[in-house]
Amino acid sequence: MRPDDLLQPTPRGLYCPPADVYIDPVRSVERALITHGHSDHARPGHGAVLATAATLKIMAIRYGENFAGTVQAADWGRPVTINGVTFTFHPAGHILGSAQIAVSWKGLTIVASGDYKRGRDPTAEPFEVVPCDVFITEATFGLPVFRHPDPAAEVAKLLASLRLFPDRAHLVGAYALGKAQRVMSLVRAAGWDQPIYMHGAAEKLTRFYEAEGIDLGEVRLVKAADRKALGGAVLLCLPGSMKDVWARRFPDPVTAFASGWMRVRARARQGGVELPLIISDHSDWDELRETIRETGASEVWVTHGQEDALVHWCGTVGLKARPLRLVGYGEEGEAEPADLAPASTEPAA
Amino acid sequence: MNRFAALLDRLAYEPRRNAKLALIADHFRSTPDPERGFALAAMTGALSFRNAKAGLIRGLIAERTDPVLFGLSYDYVGDLSETVALMWPAPEGPARNEPPPTLSEVVTTLASTSKTALPRILAGWLDHLDETGRWALLKLITGALRIGVSARLAKTAVAALGDRDPDEIELVWPGLKPPYEELFAWVEGRGPRPEAIDPAPFRPPMLAHGIEDEDFAKLDPADFAAEWKWDGIRVQAAAGTLPDGRRVARLYSRTGEDISAAFPDLAEAMSFNGAIDGELLVLREGRVQSFNVLQQRLNRKQVTPAMLADFPAHIRAYDLIVADGEDLRDRPFAARRALLEAFVGSIGSPRVDLSPLVPFDSWDALAASRLDPASAAAGEDAEAIEGLMIKQLQSAYMPGRPKGLWYKWKRDPMAVDCVLMYAQRGHGKRSSFYSDFTFGVWRAGPSGDELVPVGKAYFGFTDEELGQLDRFVRNNTINRFGPVREVVHSATEGLVLEIAFEGLQRSTRHKSGVAMRFPRIARIRWDKPPGEADRIEALEVRLKD
Ligand SMILES: [Zn+2]
Numbered sequence: 033m034r035p036d037d038l039l040q041p042t043p044r045g046l047y048c049p050p051a052d053v054y055i056d057p058v059r060s061v062e063r064a065l066i067t068h069g070h071s072d073h074a075r076p077g078h079g080a081v082l083a084t085a086a087t088l089k090i091m092a093i094r095y096g097e098n099f100a101g102t103v104q105a106a107d108w109g110r111p112v113t114i115n116g117v118t119f120t121f122h123p124a125g126h127i128l129g130s131a132q133i134a135v136s137w138k139g140l141t142i143v144a145s146g147d148y149k150r151g152r153d154p155t156a157e158p159f160e161v162v163p164c165d166v167f168i169t170e171a172t173f174g175l176p177v178f179r180h181p182d183p184a185a186e187v188a189k190l191l192a193s194l195r196l197f198p199d200r201a202h203l204v205g206a207y208a209l210g211k212a213q214r215v216m217s218l219v220r221a222a223g224w225d226q227p228i229y230m231h232g233a234a235e236k237l238t239r240f241y242e243a244e245g246i247d248l249g250e251v252r253l254v255k256a257a258d259r260k261a262l263g264g265a266v267l268l269c270l271p272g273s274m275k276d277v278w279a280r281r282f283p284d285p286v287t288a289f290a291s292g293w294m295r296v297r298a299r300a301r302q303g304g305v306e307l308p309l310i311i312s313d314h315s316d317w318d319e320l321r322e323t324i325r326e327t328g329a330s331e332v333w334v335t336h337g338q339e340d341a342l343v344h345w346c347g348t349v350g351l352k353a354r355p356l357r358l359v360g361y362g363e364e365g366e367a368e369p370a371d372l373a374p375a376s377t378e379p380a381a
Numbered sequence: 382m383n384r385f386a387a388l389l390d391r392l393a394y395e396p397r398r399n400a401k402l403a404l405i406a407d408h409f410r411s412t413p414d415p416e417r418g419f420a421l422a423a424m425t426g427a428l429s430f431r432n433a434k435a436g437l438i439r440g441l442i443a444e445r446t447d448p449v450l451f452g453l454s455y456d457y458v459g460d461l462s463e464t465v466a467l468m469w470p471a472p473e474g475p476a477r478n479e480p481p482p483t484l485s486e487v488v489t490t491l492a493s494t495s496k497t498a499l500p501r502i503l504a505g506w507l508d509h510l511d512e513t514g515r516w517a518l519l520k521l522i523t524g525a526l527r528i529g530v531s532a533r534l535a536k537t538a539v540a541a542l543g544d545r546d547p548d549e550i551e552l553v554w555p556g557l558k559p560p561y562e563e564l565f566a567w568v569e570g571r572g573p574r575p576e577a578i579d580p581a582p583f584r585p586p587m588l589a590h591g592i593e594d595e596d597f598a599k600l601d602p603a604d605f606a607a608e609w610k611w612d613g614i615r616v617q618a619a620a621g622t623l624p625d626g627r628r629v630a631r632l633y634s635r636t637g638e639d640i641s642a643a644f645p646d647l648a649e650a651m652s653f654n655g656a657i658d659g660e661l662l663v664l665r666e667g668r669v670q671s672f673n674v675l676q677q678r679l680n681r682k683q684v685t686p687a688m689l690a691d692f693p694a695h696i697r698a699y700d701l702i703v704a705d706g707e708d709l710r711d712r713p714f715a716a717r718r719a720l721l722e723a724f725v726g727s728i729g730s731p732r733v734d735l736s737p738l739v740p741f742d743s744w745d746a747l748a749a750s751r752l753d754p755a756s757a758a759a760g761e762d763a764e765a766i767e768g769l770m771i772k773q774l775q776s777a778y779m780p781g782r783p784k785g786l787w788y789k790w791k792r793d794p795m796a797v798d799c800v801l802m803y804a805q806r807g808h809g810k811r812s813s814f815y816s817d818f819t820f821g822v823w824r825a826g827p828s829g830d831e832l833v834p835v836g837k838a839y840f841g842f843t844d845e846e847l848g849q850l851d852r853f854v855r856n857n858t859i860n861r862f863g864p865v866r867e868v869v870h871s872a873t874e875g876l877v878l879e880i881a882f883e884g885l886q887r888s889t890r891h892k893s894g895v896a897m898r899f900p901r902i903a904r905i906r907w908d909k910p911p912g913e914a915d916r917i918e919a920l921e922v923r924l925k926d
C-alpha cells in the first residue's frame with residue numbers, strides 16, 4: 033500500500049479515501065476532521081465535524097452554534113475508528129485545542145500536524161511527538177532565516193518602550209485567536225500588572241481562554257470613551273485594525289506587532305510596524321527539522337509555507353519529501369503583514 | 382555592540398523624528414563613554430575604516446551553510462547582511478562564555494586590522510552576537526548603515542542632553558573626533574566648551590509644499606517668483622576660512638550629510654565665504670544631464686580622475702543663505718536673489734551658476750512654461766526639469782516646510798495602460814514580495830497581436846496594493862525562470878497597470894524600441910481587460926525625434 037492510498041491532496045483539502053473524510057477541508061464536505069480553530073483550517077458548513085472540544089467551542093464562537101450538521105468531540109489520545117481507519121488527536125502546541133491528527137490503517141501511520149510549535153506556551157497544550165511513517169508538516173517559517181528568539185526578550189522590548197514613552201498608547205497587533213491571548217500571558221509573565229486592553233473583536237475568544245482556566249490578569253474591553261486616557265497602556269488589537277480609524281484615536285500610538293514575520297525587516301516595515309515583536313505560534317526552522325527527526329518518519333509531506341527549503345533539507349538528510357501544494361492555507365493565524373489591509377467592517381469599539 | 386544594535390534596530394522602524402530623538406538621547410544617557418561616542422560617530426558618518434566588501438561576507442556564509450538554502454533565504458530576505466545575520470549558525474563545540482564585542486572594540490580593531498585578518502576576526506564576532514547584533518555589525522562594516530537618522534538629528538540628540546541648541550553643536554563639531562568625550566562632558570556640564578568654530582556649518586534648508594489646483598485662486602502672481610526645479614540633488618554648498626587660514630568647503634545633502642568627499646571637483650570651485658542653496662547636477666558641454674547620469678556618479682565609491690572628467694559636477698544656485706559672514710536668512714527672497722546674482726558672478730567658476738528665474742504675469746502663463754520648458758528659455762535642458770518652484774518674494778529663508786511661502790509644481794507625467802507580464806521579488810524595503818514588475822503593450826506580431834515589454838516599475842503602489850499585486854502574481858504564475866515569474870497575460874486574462882512616466886526615449890536595448898523615464902504604477906486597473914490596454918503606437922507618437 034502506498035501512503036497516497038490513505039491520504040491524498042485534493043482541491044478540497046487532504047482526503048482519506050478509505051474513511052471518506054477530509055482533514056481541514058477548504059470547502060464544505062460531508063465529513064471533516066479539523067486540527068484547530070484558525071479560519072483557514074476550520075471552516076463552517078461541513079456535514080459532520082470531528083475535532084477537539086476546544087476547537088469545537090472556538091468554531092461555535094466564530095461561526096455560531098450551527099456551524100456544522102453534527103459535531104463530535106475527540107479526546108486527546110483516544111482513537112476514533114471510521115471504516116477501519118483510526119484517527120487519534122494529539123496536542124500540537126499551536127493554540128488552545130490545536131491538534132495533530134494521527135491516521136492509522138493497515139500498519140501505516142500518517143500524522144497530519146496542522147500548525148504546530150515546540151516552545152513553551154501556557155495558553156496551549158504542549159506539543160507531543162507522535163511516531164509515524166509519514167509526517168505532514170507546515171512550513172510557514174520553513175527557511176533558515178527564521179529562528180524565533182525567546183518571546184520573553186521580545187516582550188521586554190515592549191516594556192522598555194512603555195518606560196521610554198509613558199504617555200503613548202502601545203498598540204500590539206495580534207491575531208484574535210491564540211496570539212492575542214499568548215501575548216497577554218507573556219506580558220503578565222514579564223510582570224506587567226496594569227489592566228490590559230483589547231479590541232472588541234478579541235473579546236469572546238479571550239473570555240473563552242479565561243473560562244478554560246488560562247489566567248490573563250485583568251483584561252478590559254476598550255470603550256470609545258477611554259481612548260484618550262490610554263496613554264501608557266498596552267492594547268491588544270487585530271492586525272486589520274492597526275491602520276484604521278480605530279487605532280488612530282489613541283494618544284500618539286506606538287504600533288507593535290507580534291508575529292514570526294517580524295524577523296524579516298522588509299516584512300515588518302511593509303506593515304508599517306514601529307515595534308516588531310518576533311513572537312510566533314508556528315515552528316521555526318530549527319523546530320521543524322527537530323520535529324521531523326523526532327517523529328522517525330521516513331517520508332515528509334510539506335503543506336503551506338516555504339516548502340522548497342524544507343523539502344530540500346529533507347533531501348540532504350536522506351528523507352523522502354514532497355510539497356503537497358494545497359491551496360487556501362496561511363490566510364489567518366500567521367498571514368503576512370501586507371495581507372492585513374484595514375478591515376472595513378470593524379466593530380465600533 | 383548589542384546595545385548599539387538594539388538602538389539601530391529600534392531606529393530603523395521608528396518614523397517619528399521626536400521618537401527617534403528620544404531613543405538616541407536615551408541611548409546617550411544610559412551608555413558610558415566611549416561606547417556612546419562611537420555610536421554618535423556611526424550615526425554621523427564619522428567613522429573611518431576600510432569597509433568590508435560583500436564578497437567577504439558571502440565567502441564566510443558559504444563556508445557555513447548549504448548553498449541552496451542560502452539562495453532561497455537571500456531571495457526571500459532580499460538583503461545580504463540581513464540574510465547572513467539571520468542564518469549565521471551557532472558556533473560548533475561547547476558554548477564559550479566570551480562576551481560579545483563592544484562597539485568600541487569593533488571600531489578600534491577594524492582601524493588596525495589587515496585585510497587578511499579581517500575574515501577570521503569578523504567570524505569570531507558574528508559567533509558571539511545575536512541576530513540583531515550581527516545585522517548591525519554587518520551593516521556597519523559594509524558602510525551601509527541606513528537607519529533614517531541624519532547627522533543633524535544625532536547632533537540634536539546630543540544637544541538634548543544639556544538643553545543646548547543643535548546649532549551650538551554644529552559650531553564646535555569640526556574640531557572634534559570620535560569618541561567625542563569632551564563634547565559629552567560639555568553638554569552634560571562637566572567640562573569646558575570645546576574649541577573650534579566651524580566656518581561652514583550646515584543650516585537646515587527651506588522646503589516647499591506641493592501646490593494644489595485650488596491654491597492658485599488664493600495666490601497673487603505678482604507676489605511670487607518662479608524658477609525651474611532641476612532634477613538633481615538639492616545641496617547646500619558652504620565654505621569659509623578657519624582662524625589659522627585653512628580653507629573649509631563642504632557640500633551637504635538636504636538632511637545635513639556631508640557629501641564633500643565624493644565631490645572634490647566642486648570643493649575646489651567653492652572659493653567663496655558663505656552658503657549657497659542649490660542643485661547638484663552633472664553638466665557636459667554646458668548641458669544638464671539626466672538624473673540617471675548623476676546617479677552613475679553617486680553610485681561609485683571611488684572618485685577617479687576618469688570619473689571627474691566624465692561626470693563633471695556642478696552647482697546651480699537657487700538661494701543665498703550666508704554671504705561673507707552675514708546670515709541672510711531673515712531677508713526677503715527678492716533681496717537674497719539680488720545678492721545671489723552678484724555672489725555667483727563674483728565666484729567666477731564655470732562649476733557654479735545661477736538657476737534662471739522664469740518670468741510670468743499670470744498663472745496661466747506659468748502653466749504654459751511648465752508644460753513646455755523648452756520654449757520657455759530652458760531650451761535643450763528641458764529634459765532635466767522636474768517642474769517649477771514658486772517662491773513668495775517676501776519669504777524669509779526658514780528651515781523646514783513653512784506654509785504658504787514656497788511651492789513646487791511638478792510637470793504632469795504621461796500615462797499609458799500596460800499589461801503585467803513578469804514579476805520578480807524586490808530588494809530592500811520590498812524584499813520578499815513580488816514588487817518588480819515588467820509590463821508590456823500590444824503590437825502587431827507575425828501571428829496576430831502580441832505583447833512587447835516596454836519597461837519595469839518598482840514604485841507607485843501603496844502597501845495594500847503591493848500585497849494585492851504579490852498575491853496576484855503568486856496565484857497567476859504560468860512559468861518560473863529562476864527568481865522571475867511569468868504572469869498570465871492574454872487578451873482576456875491578466876492584469877492592466879496604468880503606468881505613469883516622465884519621458885520617453887528611443888532605445889536599441891529594448892525590444893520595443895522605446896525606454897521610459899521613471900516609470901511607476903499610477904493605478905491598478907483591476908477592471909480593465911488586458912485586450913483593451915494600449916498599443917505601442919500610443920507610445921511612438923510621444924517620441925521626440
Ligand atoms: Zn495554518
Ligand SMILES: [Zn+2]
Pocket residue numbers: 068070073126147364365366
Ligand atoms: Zn493556525
